[in-house]
Amino acid sequence: MAGYRKLGRTSNQRKALLRNQVTNLLYNGKIVTTEAKAKEIRKIAEHLIALAVKEKDNFETVKVTAKVAQKDKDGKRIKEVKDGKKVTVYTEVEKEIKKDMPSRLHARRQMLQVLYPVTEVPAENAGKKKNTKEVDLVEKLFTEIAPKYVDRKGGYTRIVKIGPRKGDAAMEVLIELV
Structure with a gap:
């Protein structure tokens, strides 16, 4: 028995899917997905937040x-x-x-292995490359997300069931940062 869900995908597809979903969860604060995917996303996201909390002032x-x-x-x-x-x-x-410090640098590099780069496009320039900004998600983890969870010992995400999806009746959930 495996220690993770296969999600009906090959290993590289699964890794890309989970990286994308975790990146979007940390960038937006919440996403809607299936229950199985959300449980896998939770593992990765909570690990990254725990790293950020541990190394936030280092x-x-x-x-x-x-x-x-x-x-x-x-x-x-x-x-x-x-x-x-x-x-x-x-x-x-x-x-x-x-x-x-060396341990924070190591944590930063571990986070960069998981997170995709995010470019932010202003609403008035939608569809254009001009005035886009690179968002440093690792810095956001250290400066914005980690200080909120200093007093918590885990449980940084919440999964709320929405209901079955219309097409295939898969259970849809909302996963969000607490």
Whole structure:
């Protein structure tokens, strides 16, 4: 007897399906799917949230100086002539960045193995590539989702039965973050 559901798919199809569903669950907060799929999604999602809760504060802030190109009002780089060549003008800027500790970095990489990259398209630009943004779901897990569940010891998702699906009478459920 297997320790997981096969869902009537080959292993690579099943893995892709579950990755997609977990990504959508964490991005949207809830999804509608079948009961068997929801129970498999719950295992993966709860593991990722538990990792995020465990490693949420495991970083240090570091001050870094970086060279940044100066830009004019149009957003183009400012260039000046030195020794007959056009050279970009740079200024030094100090920034504070979060540096992950080794265990948090490992957790981040484990999450990236499961989650697909998400691009957010504004409503007014639907169907266009312009002004799309990459959403960092791992950072969302660490900064938004994990702080909500610090006091909980598991049980981060809830499965609510909706009823049988019209086509094949499969039990449909709503899986959501608690």
